[in-house]
Every structure is written in structure tokens, then in C-alpha cells.
Amino acid sequence: MQSGTAPRSLGERIPDWLAWAAIAGSMYLAFIYAPPEQTMGDAQRLMYFHVAAAWNWFLAFGVVCVAAVLHLRSHGRGWSRLAYASAELGVFFTTICIVGGSVWARAVWNTWWTWDPKLTTTLLLWFVFLGYLVVRGSAEHDPARERLASVIGVAAFFAVPLVYFSNVWWVGLHPQVVTMQGFLMPPRMQVALMASFLGFTVFYLWLLGRRLRLVAISEEIAALRERLT
Amino acid sequence: MSPLDWMFLGYSAMWAVIVLYVANLGRRQLAAERELAALRAVLDAEAAAPSEVRPPVG
Numbered sequence: 237m238q239s240g241t242a243p244r245s246l247g248e249r250i251p252d253w254l255a256w257a258a259i260a261g262s263m264y265l266a267f268i269y270a271p272p273e274q275t276m277g278d279a280q281r282l283m284y285f286h287v288a289a290a291w292n293w294f295l296a297f298g299v300v301c302v303a304a305v306l307h308l309r310s311h312g313r314g315w316s317r318l319a320y321a322s323a324e325l326g327v328f329f330t331t332i333c334i335v336g337g338s339v340w341a342r343a344v345w346n347t348w349w350t351w352d353p354k355l356t357t358t359l360l361l362w363f364v365f366l367g368y369l370v371v372r373g374s375a376e377h378d379p380a381r382e383r384l385a386s387v388i389g390v391a392a393f394f395a396v397p398l399v400y401f402s403n404v405w406w407v408g409l410h411p412q413v414v415t416m417q418g419f420l421m422p423p424r425m426q427v428a429l430m431a432s433f434l435g436f437t438v439f440y441l442w443l444l445g446r447r448l449r450l451v452a453i454s455e456e457i458a459a460l461r462e463r464l465t
Numbered sequence: 466m467s468p469l470d471w472m473f474l475g476y477s478a479m480w481a482v483i484v485l486y487v488a489n490l491g492r493r494q495l496a497a498e499r500e501l502a503a504l505r506a507v508l509d510a511e512a513a514a515p516s517e518v519r520p521p522v523g
Contacts, residue, residue, distance in 0.1 A: 279475075285476065328482070457504060
């Protein structure tokens with residue numbers, strides 16, 4: 237059997253276990269440690285992953301914006317790779333956020349989807365970054381297209397504050413648990429939510445490392461193919 | 466459905482997204498690593514016996 241890849245050492249597997257343990261730990265706190273909410277009951281526990289996923293797409297798209305700006309300034313391809321890898325993860329976390337939020341909405345609002353400002357702007361953000369992924373994915377070593385993708389990445393980031401402040405600027409149903417004044421919830425719920433933030437951040441960093449490696453390998457494959465033709 | 470049922474449904478749906486993405490990422494990475502190893506093997510073979518792979522022109 238020809239695998240073409242070397243088996244990974246124990247040391248190389250430690251980040252994998254750390255990432256999954258961080259998620260498992262945050263789930264334990266969300267399910268066991270945090271008390272049930274008085275009106276929504278256990279359905280409210282969906283909030284821990286939903287809000288943590290939302291925090292992660294804020295982070296991921298923030299990284300896209302910073303990396304895209306640095307790419308446009310320095311023309312370093314490493315920044316473009318970082319923006320590309322982080323954008324895919326941002327879309328991934330937005331998907332988790334929308335899926336979990338939709339089930340919560342069905343349980344609490346009795347509808348899977350409503351055109352609430354926060355939901356609508358989040359969906360808009362999801363589509364905008366999908367557009368970025370399409371443009372960057374088709375760049376294929378073309379510096380001009382990579383620069384175009386970076387311009388889109390920077391412009392798309394303006395949708396992020398739009399999502400956050402949508403509840404402030406327009407009247408909506410979506411609850412705001414994380415505000416400028418802090419967390420609007422009891423202390424044990426705050427601990428569980430902070431643990432979810434931490435767990436998801438570790439998970440994001442782990443996925444970012446793997447996704448960056450994949451981008452680097454794909455580019456090396458393209459360069460070797462060029463040498464062979 | 467009870468609030469507990471909705472909680473399990475929601476977490477199952479979110480975990481389905483997570484597992485599908487991570488599995489897909491792992492599959493793409495494995496395929497890319499194999500392709501890279503195969504291309505390197507071709508280049509090594511070419512370097513070892515250049516005349517057989519690419520005859521000199523002229």
C-alpha cells in the first residue's frame with residue numbers, strides 16, 4: 237500500500253487533542269456547570285456554542301482584514317494565504333452560528349428564520365465572504381487576482397460592525413447578551429460562555445494551522461506541476 | 466418538543482457542521498500530501514535519469 241505520507245508523531249498530535257479537549261471542556265460547562273435559564277429552559281444552552289461561534293467569525297474575519305491590508309501593502313503572499321485560510325474558517329463558524337441560531341429560534345420564537353436585522357446582516361456577511369472565497373480560490377498564482385481578493389476581503393470586513401450594531405441601529409428581536417457594559421447573565425453562565433469563547437478560539441487556531449498548511453501544499457503542488465510541464 | 470429536545474437537536478446540527486468540515490479538511494490535506502509526494506518522486510526520478518525522461522534537444 238502506498239500512502240505517500242509519513243505517520244505523525246505523538247508531539248504532532250498534541251495540538252489535535254488540545255483543540256478537541258478545549259471544545260469538550262466548554263461543552264461540559266455549558267451542559268453541566270451552567271444553570272438552566274428560567275423562561276427558555278435547556279434550549280438556552282444553545283447560546284454557548286452559538287455566541288462562541290459568532291465570536292470566532294468576528295475574529296476570523298478580523299484576521300482576514302488585517303492580513304489583506306498587509307498583503308496589499310507588502311505584496312507578501314504569506315498574508316494572502318493567511319487571509320484565504322481565515323476567510324474559509326470565518327464562513328465555517330458563521331454556518332455553525334446560523335444553524336445553531338436557527339434551531340434556537342424555532343424553540344423560542346417558533347420560527348426557523350425571520351428577517352430580523354441581525355439575522356439578515358449575518359446572512360449578508362456569509363454571502364460576501366463566500367464571494368471572497370470564490371475570487372481568492374480562482375486566483376491560481378495570479379498576483380492581480382490575489383490583490384483583487386484582498387481588496388474584497390478588506391471591503392467585506394465593513395459588514396462585521398454592521399452585524400454587531402444592527403440591534404442598536406434597527407429594532408429587532410435578537411437578544412444582545414454581550415454588550416459594551418459586559419455580559420447580561422448570571423455569573424455561572426458567564427463562566428460557561430467565557431469557556432466556550434476560549435474553547436472555540438483554541439479550535440480556530442488549530443484549524444487555521446491545518447488550513448494554512450493545506451494552502452502551502454496546494455501552492456507547492458502547483459509550482460511542481462509547472463516545472464513538470 | 467421539550468426545550469431539552471431542542472437543545473439536543475441544535476447541538477447535533479452544529480456538531481454535524483463541525484464534523485463534516487473537519488473531515489473534509491482532513492481528506493483534502495491527505496490527498497494534497499499524497500499528490501505532493503508523487504510529484505516529488507517524479508522530479509527525483511527525472512533528476513536521477515534526465516536523459517531518459519527528457520532527451521536533449523538538437
